[in-house]
Amino acid sequence: MTAKENDFVPYQESFAIRALGFDLGIITFYEAFRFFRKKYGLVPVIIPTVNVFWTYKVVRCLEGEVEFPPYKDVCAYDYSTYEGAELECLREMIKMVNKNIDKEKS
Numbered sequence: 001m002t003a004k005e006n007d008f009v010p011y012q013e014s015f016a017i018r019a020l021g022f023d024l025g026i027i028t029f030y031e032a033f034r035f036f037r038k039k040y041g042l043v044p045v046i047i048p049t050v051n052v053f054w055t056y057k058v059v060r061c062l063e064g065e066v067e068f069p070p071y072k073d074v075c076a077y078d079y080s081t082y083e084g085a086e087l088e089c090l091r092e093m094i095k096m097v098n099k100n101i102d103k104e105k106s
Contacts (some may be wrong), residue, residue, distance in 0.1 A: 010087070026043035041058070043059045056086070
């Protein structure tokens with residue numbers, strides 16, 4: 001199975017993920033999401049909408065803290081493609097971790 005171009009995380013997001021501790025080469029979405037799950041307990045959920053679009057939810061899966069469907073507080077925007085929702089979800093995960101790091105520093 002070969003990776004397609006849209007399987008890879010764009011440069012800007014890849015750079016941000018490396019700053020959080022990812023230390024492998026070119027990053028695929030699968031590897032990025034696995035990194036966030038293992039290191040930060042964040043899991044992406046890409047959800048089809050009733051309008052035949054896509055949205056997302058970042059679920060925290062830490063010990064004693066797991067949210068089950070139906071999900072509350074999903075992204076309020078519908079994306080026309082699965083990949084668009086996936087990219088925005090990844091960006092949200094990066095923001096969440098950075099916000100938490102900034103909070104810990106203050």
